[in-house]
Amino acid sequence: MSKVIVVTGAARGIGLATARALRDKGATVVIGDIDAVAVKEAGDLLGVTALTVDVTDRGSFAAFLDEAEAAHGAIYALVNNAGIMPIGPVTGESDADARRCMDINVHGVMLGTKLAIERMRPRGKGHVINIASVAGLLPTPGLALYNASKAAVVAYTEAVRLEMLGSGVYVSAVLPSFTNTELIAGTRSPKGQKNCEPEEIAAAVVGLIGKPRSQAVVPHQVGFQTKLGALFPDRMREFIMRRYELDQVFLDFDHQARKVYDDRIRG
Structure with a gap:
């Protein structure tokens, strides 16, 4: 995979795992994150170019892409993570x-997508991959804000994908289920469900770059279950939610265990 690929939010978690997987496949990877110290450490760990970027700021995001291209040539793919x-x-x-959640999760994705397409479309090739979430399809108590942001990413990605048909630029979404990263700190898994690992999401990104399609749900069976569940009547969906304790996962959680993450995202 001799392509230049940039990944945002790559100092840790899914972004870091994705950067590692792409590097291991032979891609030239550039990582970005708002945490300057953490992204430098991640870059040193992986042996890749690491830059600071604020995805909510057009000037910062554009400079990030400019620096990546100046160092390594034309970007083939952007992973908005x-x-x-x-x-x-x-x-x-x-x-x-x-405001912060919507600014990062939605406007950051929109901004990155637009800036990337402006570069890719004249070249007639490229790929934008937006990391959404199963939460964009499955509204859950205690997760309303995140649900709203990821639902927006799912819809936005599909609309832009359709707009780009025939241009040579692919646009895709990856929808992870519960994944073992800081985002779920202090929570418990839904009853009977095994969490994904960041490497599984990374593998889905690698797969999409190798064989583009509109969407990848991880694990794939959750996508089918979610679509099927949307056809059920309200009472059935509410029963399933209670049966798997999804009605409590994001309301009854360990605040202390989550404090480090909460403080950082509000910093």
Whole structure:
């Protein structure tokens, strides 16, 4: 895979695992993150170019892509991975949390997608991969803000994909289920469900670059279950939610175990 690929939010978690998987496949990888110290450490660990980027700022994002191309040549793919996940009761979320979540998770993805397409379309090739979430399809108590942001990413990605048909530029979404990263710190898994590992999401990204398609749900059976569940009547869906304890996962959680993550995303 002799392609130049940039990954945002890559200092840790899914972004870091994705950068590692792409590097191991032979891609030239550039990683970006708003945490300057952490992204430098990640870059040193992987042996790849690491840059600081604020995905909510057009100047910062454009400079990130400019620096990546100046160092390594034309970017083939952008993985929009940067995102945050505030959780808790809807009346407990602050206006600041709401604005920050939507700014990073939605506007950051939109901005990156536009900036990348502006470079890729004249070349007649490229790929934008937006990391969404199963949460974009499965509204859950205590996750309303994150649900809204990821639902927006799912819809936006599909609309842009359709707009780019025939241009040589692919646009795809990856929808992970519960994944063992800091985003789920202090929570428990839904009853009977095994969490994904970041490497599984990374493998889905690698797969999409090798064989582009509109969407990849991880694990794949959750995509089928979610689509099927959407056809059920309200009472059936509510029963399933309670049966798997999804009604409590993001409301009854360990605040202390989550404090480091919460403090960082609000910093």
